[in-house]
Amino acid sequence: MAKLSPYFREEHESFRRSVRSFVEKEMVPNADQWEREGIFPRGLFTRVGELGYLGVRHPAEYGGSDLDFTYTAILCEELVQCGSVGTAVNLMVQCELATSIVTALGTEEQKQRFLPDAIAGRKIFALGISEPSAGSDVAALRTTARLEGDEYVIDGSKIFITNGTRADFILLAVRTGGEGGSGISTIVCPTDIAGFSVGRKLEKMGNHAGDTAELFFDGCRVPRANLLGSEGDGFKAIMHLFQGERLVLSALACGLMTQLYRLAYEYGSGRNIFGKPIIDFQVWRHRLADLEVLIEASRQLTYSAAYLLSHGEAAGREVSIAKLFTAGAVKRVADEALQIHGGYGYMEDYLVCRLYRDVAAFTIGAGSSEVMREIIAKMATAR
Numbered sequence: 001m002a003k004l005s006p007y008f009r010e011e012h013e014s015f016r017r018s019v020r021s022f023v024e025k026e027m028v029p030n031a032d033q034w035e036r037e038g039i040f041p042r043g044l045f046t047r048v049g050e051l052g053y054l055g056v057r058h059p060a061e062y063g064g065s066d067l068d069f070t071y072t073a074i075l076c077e078e079l080v081q082c083g084s085v086g087t088a089v090n091l092m093v094q095c096e097l098a099t100s101i102v103t104a105l106g107t108e109e110q111k112q113r114f115l116p117d118a119i120a121g122r123k124i125f126a127l128g129i130s131e132p133s134a135g136s137d138v139a140a141l142r143t144t145a146r147l148e149g150d151e152y153v154i155d156g157s158k159i160f161i162t163n164g165t166r167a168d169f170i171l172l173a174v175r176t177g178g179e180g181g182s183g184i185s186t187i188v189c190p191t192d193i194a195g196f197s198v199g200r201k202l203e204k205m206g207n208h209a210g211d212t213a214e215l216f217f218d219g220c221r222v223p224r225a226n227l228l229g230s231e232g233d234g235f236k237a238i239m240h241l242f243q244g245e246r247l248v249l250s251a252l253a254c255g256l257m258t259q260l261y262r263l264a265y266e267y268g269s270g271r272n273i274f275g276k277p278i279i280d281f282q283v284w285r286h287r288l289a290d291l292e293v294l295i296e297a298s299r300q301l302t303y304s305a306a307y308l309l310s311h312g313e314a315a316g317r318e319v320s321i322a323k324l325f326t327a328g329a330v331k332r333v334a335d336e337a338l339q340i341h342g343g344y345g346y347m348e349d350y351l352v353c354r355l356y357r358d359v360a361a362f363t364i365g366a367g368s369s370e371v372m373r374e375i376i377a378k379m380a381t382a383r
Contacts, residue, residue: 007070007303015071019078022051027082034209035354038201040087042124042166045094049121053079054095058103062115068310069247072096073302076251081259083351085252085358086210092248093162094118098125098171100244101186101237105229114169114188126167128158128189128215129238135160136371138173138238139181143217145174147224152176152187154220157199164213165201167191173234181235188226195220206357243309243316245366246323250302253326253362256355257295257333263352264288264337267344278340287340291333298326317379324372327362334359 026047034040048054056071058064065071075095079088099118102111117123134140143156154174161170170189177183189196199214229237265288268279278284301322308315334356338345345352363369 005303007307008074012070012074016074016078018051019053019075020081022053023078023082027079027084027087031082031084031087031209034084034087038208039165039211040084040090040209044087045091045121045124047121048091048095049119054091054121055115055119056095058099058115058119059111062111063119064115069244069306070303070310072244072248073251073254073306076248077255077258080252080255083259083354084209085256085355086207088252088255089207090163090210092252093127094121094125096248097241097245098127098163098169101171101228101241102188104240105186105233105237110188110225110228118169123168124163124166126161126163126170128161128164128170128172130158130160132157132159136367138184138235141173141175141184143172143174145172145176145185145187145222147176148221150224151221152224152227154187154189154195154217154222156217158215158217160202161213161215162210164215165198165211170215173238176231182232184234184238185231186228186234186237187222188228189217189220189222190226193220193222205360206354207361242367243319246319246372247302247305247309249362249366250298250305250319250322250326253330253359254295254298254302256359257291257298257326257330260330260333260337260352260355261288261291261295263355264291264340267352268340271342284340287336291336294329294332298322298329301325317376320367320372320375320379323366324369324376327369327372330359330362 052065053075055064056067056075060066076092079091082088099115102114118125129138131141131143134142145152145154168191170191172187172189174185174187175183176185195218197216199216202212202214204212268284269277271278305315305318305322308318337352338356341350341352344350347353
């Protein structure tokens with residue numbers, strides 16, 4: 001990664017080295033325990049906050065670093081090296097997804113009230129968009145917020161909510177108006193209020209250390225002052241948010257591919273069959289070469305999209321292309337990495353087994369591959 005790059009300068013590589021050192025010293029030794037316990041400690045949020053990693057793109061006046069999406073991509077690539085994908089995902093929800101709308105739409109008072117605690121990791125934030133009948137189709141969500149005096153009364157439910165079991169605040173997408181996207185708003189909902197409840201901690205195929213929950217809102221009363229922007233601003237803000245979310249998934253996938261390739265190469269170098277290492281067979285040399293192509297293509301698509309977003313460009317097409325490609329590529333790399341391990345790859349003692357499960361969600365989360373194709377198709381032009 002230290003090679004000459006149009007996207008990264010020495011300060012980027014210094015940031016990468018800093019995150020990598022933290023991950024190797026403080027996350028890798030604990031990842032197996034977090035996966036067994038099904039959650040990582042709350043204190044990790046404050047530790048990551050102390051290091052400044054939860055505020056990469058947030059303004060300095062609230063404790064952030066005023067950096068851009070290229071740094072977000074690096075953070076994702078390095079955090080996921082810890083060996084616990086769920087941990088990396090949940091930290092990035094706090095860093096990038098559940099708080100960026102506060103930065104984008106919040107008043108000065110709201111930013112002062114919410115961002116410093118989030119960036120420092122003192123308070124945990126979750127993003128409440130998906131519902132049982134409305135995932136990628138945000139315009140179809142049904143959770144309502146009706147104004148009564150100086151309070152919004154919220155009724156409805158959310159599902160697949162990352163950080164949901166222990167969030168202090170939910171950045172909540174609600175319907176304050178009529179049908180369609182024009183009726184959607186965003187509200188910061190505290191979780192210590194009457195009527196809010198966590199249904200189940202959802203049991204997932206992978207990403208075990210990252211908690212995911214279903215949430216219920218039964219007459220929850222939230223101050224009108226917690227509305228971000230004006231009523232009806234939510235849909236546009238969420239659509240913009242999805243670009244960042246998809247970039248995060250793409251960058252996480254790139255980091256995972258690097259790790260999976262390393263596991264495959266190291267195992268193939270040390271495992272002899274028919275008198276020589278596995279990677280000395282042409283079939284595996286060529287299969288690993290194919291993986292290198294996938295990884296490099298994934299990086300360049302992701303870095304290019306991050307660069308465009310960092311310079312304020314409309315990059316919905318480029319982000320969707322990166323998300324679609326990397327989500328499929330990481331599953332291919334995981335499959336080959338497991339295959340080269342043979343029977344050992346099927347054993348829980350081997351990290352490749354865990355990662356193989358974890359990557360299954362990449363073609364689903366932040367917009368399924370089918371949705372990505374639809375977005376790309378709608379934006380297609382003659383060439």
